[in-house]
Amino acid sequence: MKYSHTAISVCALVVGASLALTAVSANELLEGVEHMTGTFDDGQEWQLSVPADWNGVLINDLDSVGNVENASDRATFFLENGYAYTGTRRHPDRGYNWDPQAESDNMVRVLDIFEENFDTPAHAIQFGCSGGGSVGLSVAEDHPGRFDGVISMHASTPVELANMRLDLSVALKALLDPDGDLPLIIEDGQQAEAEEAWLAALEQAQATPEGRARMALAAAVAQYPMWGSQNQPQAEKPDWDDPQSVQDTMVRAAVDGLRRAVTGRPMWDQPAGLMSWTTDVDYQQFYENANPMQREMVSQMYEAAGLGGEDAILADIEQINAFPRIAATEAGVEYFRSRTHSGNIGIPVLHISNIGDGGTPAAVMAGYEAKIEQQGTEDLYRQAFIDAAGHCTFNLAELAASVDTLVERLETGEWNTSPEAMNAAGEASGLGEARFLALDDNTGFRLPDPFNRAFFRDDEVPGLVAE
Structure with a gap:
């Protein structure tokens, strides 16, 4: 593993959550931020970004490298509001050689490097959308002793x-x-x-x-x-x-x-x-x-x-x-049988999706909910839905509300995931209007019951072909 360490100490970032974000460059985003980068021995890049006014909360993201490089709204929100923002870039061969277990394990390696160079976070939160959301579910099942909670957006199981x-x-x-x-x-x-x-x-x-x-x-x-x-x-x-x-x-x-x-x-x-x-x-x-x-x-x-x-x-x-x-x-199913999610989470998970996601439909959340029910981990798990189209098109108010909701759960032991509460949290951020909603007949969407394709690790699959 190789890495580089850059401390940029021009000025501390002191932009509150109530202020709207403006477009910035990556260099501007990292002013006052201690920044480390590197590459794991399997070829996956990682990075750590820690603002001078770090609030003690670490947000780890499968896609943080690209978000920091591009000074995305996501990265800007986290760093300008005092969160340490860490994680990786997606593995270079992920599109045709996906290994969810390796991704999950590499999230722990990022946390290891962070704690070696900085401090133990008050709260270590695995965050992500799409593939990053799926990694979040894996982390909640594989590494509950290292992370404290997960915000999983638009996630699915393979x-x-x-x-x-x-x-x-x-x-x-x-x-x-x-x-x-x-x-x-x-x-x-x-x-x-x-x-x-x-x-x-x-x-x-x-x-x-x-x-x-x-x-x-x-x-x-x-x-x-x-x-x-x-x-x-x-x-x-x-x-x-x-x-x-x-x-x-x-x-x-x-x-x-x-x-x-x-x-x-x-x-x-x-x-x-x-x-x-x-x-x-x-x-x-x-x-x-x-x-x-x-x-x-x-x-x-x-x-x-x-x-x-x-x-x-x-x-x-x-x-x-x-x-x-x-x-x-047979080999294809067995490869993913051991790598698919089980629902046996050990930390709080907030699972979120737009109801109008045409690529990774929110219906798949019913499949994960079935796993949660089988494992009896309902107290650790909550779902929330956004009245919007697209994949990972959540806005900043929804991002702020999601983080606030999970941190509240970590600190009080109580969930407050009603649409009214999460929309109020979004409004309080000053970053626009959150669009969380309750599922009813006026939304055109409901979680399927049953979900057609629920799959558990011990399920038999008919007609497997040996290779």
């Missing part, structure tokens, strides 16, 4: 999300391109070509009422949201009283979900082989588990397209069920 994305891909393939060349399993380096082919096919399908109806059915079967986006936080929210508006957003969610299913596919399969499957899956049952409001909209779209009523929907679901099954490999 097997659940890979299977959920495969369900969407298979349903769309079976309904729109059963005999065509659209790929379902994509190797690293093939993502751009596969994405282009799929987008062309989905654009053609969107041009007809029949295609739109079938796209909406596929999304409902796979428990994708009724509205949202992968990358656009300003994706228009539908008028829930306007069926056409809702239908438009359902189709868009299917497109964004498929794009991420295609481009993210190699991450799941490369380490040891295919680790998701459709063997022994009943897509009729999956559709029965869909959001009732979503099912009603699908029915309306089928009728309006002239396809017919429920009988036509059932016939299309049978077409999905008749599509050739995909079997996981």
Whole structure:
């Protein structure tokens, strides 16, 4: 392991949480901050940034290196408000050789270096979004003796999300391109070509009422949201009283979900082989588990397209069920079986997502909640939901509220995660309006019950293929 140590002592940062952040450069961000960088022997970069007015709380983040380099709002918020901000850059081969256990262990190595060079934090918090959120869940299970709490945003567990994305891909393939060349399993380096082919096919399908109806059915079967986006936080929210508006957003969610299913596919399969499957899956049952409001909209779209009523929907679901099954490999499942989350957390975890995430749907949180219930760790676990589209598009008020909420839990032993309390904390930060909400029939989203793809470490997987 190699590292460098730079102390920058121009002036201490004394910007309070009540002040809005302005754009800064990385050099400006690190004024008055003691900054260390290095690279672990496995090639993952790490960094420590400690402001002169450190408040004793350490925020560790899988993505901190890139955030500090780019002086992101996230890094600026933490450092300007007295938090030590530490962590790593994502491993260079993470996109096709993901090892969640190694990532989790490296978070501890960062904390080790911090304590060797500075002090033991009053609170060590693992924070992250998307992959960083998933690492946070791993840390809560693997290293509760080193960290005090976790803020996990837009996180997922590998097997659940890979299977959920495969369900969407298979349903769309079976309904729109059963005999065509659209790929379902994509190797690293093939993502751009596969994405282009799929987008062309989905654009053609969107041009007809029949295609739109079938796209909406596929999304409902796979428990994708009724509205949202992968990358656009300003994706228009539908008028829930306007069926056409809702239908438009359902189709868009299917497109964004498929794009991420295609481009993210190699991450799941490369380490040891295919680790998701459709063997022994009943897509009729999956559709029965869909959001009732979503099912009603699908029915309306089928009728309006002239396809017919429920009988036509059932016939299309049978077409999905008749599509050739995909079997996981024994090695692929075993690789992730030991690396997937268990729900056996030992420290408080605040698990957060936008309800309009089209790429990593908030529905996957139901899968982790099932693990928590199985392990009996409910007292340590809370969920919160943001009324927004996009993936990791939380705002600064929501970030401030999340940190305040977890620190309060660490110091008092009590959770206060109601939307009203978290929105009040966001407003008190002076950083804008937080958008936490309670899930009800007016949001267009509810956690699925049951979640189609819940997976536990001791689950049997049918039809495994030996390699």
